[in-house]
Amino acid sequence: MFAKLFKIAVASAVAVGVMGTPLPQSNKLAARWMSFDNWGGFSSMNGFDNFYGAENFCGHIQSQTIIEQQQEVVCHSQSIEIIQQRLLVLQEMAKRIISEQICEVETQTIVFEQFYSSLGDFSGDLSRKSGRHVGYDSNIVSHFGSLQNSDGSLSSNDLGFSGSDCGSSTIVPSGSNWSDESSPISVGNAYNAAQSAITSFPSSS
Numbered sequence: 001m002f003a004k005l006f007k008i009a010v011a012s013a014v015a016v017g018v019m020g021t022p023l024p025q026s027n028k029l030a031a032r033w034m035s036f037d038n039w040g041g042f043s044s045m046n047g048f049d050n051f052y053g054a055e056n057f058c059g060h061i062q063s064q065t066i067i068e069q070q071q072e073v074v075c076h077s078q079s080i081e082i083i084q085q086r087l088l089v090l091q092e093m094a095k096r097i098i099s100e101q102i103c104e105v106e107t108q109t110i111v112f113e114q115f116y117s118s119l120g121d122f123s124g125d126l127s128r129k130s131g132r133h134v135g136y137d138s139n140i141v142s143h144f145g146s147l148q149n150s151d152g153s154l155s156s157n158d159l160g161f162s163g164s165d166c167g168s169s170t171i172v173p174s175g176s177n178w179s180d181e182s183s184p185i186s187v188g189n190a191y192n193a194a195q196s197a198i199t200s201f202p203s204s205s
Helices: 027-032 080-101 105-120 122-126 183-199
Strands: 013-018 065-069
Touching: 080 105, 105 122
Parallel strands: none
Antiparallel strands: 013 065
């Protein structure tokens, strides 16, 4: 049932070339970089840096390869509650994976902050400030149904990719209302409204 919630039909695709280049690494990021391999002496942190690569804690440095679909992928607006339900499923699944499959609270904390920061990069995509296209990696998404075993327990097999692979099979849905003339302002207003709602509540962190 879990897999059915997010079953995404991905048409066969042919790579047509790189549409973006790795984002330049800022001096600020370089100054903050540190290795997390075996951080704190925890064996659960062994190989942590291998996922996104050295000096790329949460995948900030990433390129995209846009793939051409035999059938164009077009966005179709759904009820906002339907969208919120599905995003909540993703949120709670992330919590389940972290709390069930990592036992050291220190490792839980670092992995969550990596996940949170990586997901937060999508905000820059939506505002067209990041240099990346608004889309998703179809190869990564195709593994969604592999997160659980048939009995509902979490799977633990290697899915066969790393963080550095993300973006190599990017699909960019068409049909959004983005306008180069008006959207930078309207999206900025939407972002500020959301941030005002967030900051109006005391932080629990």
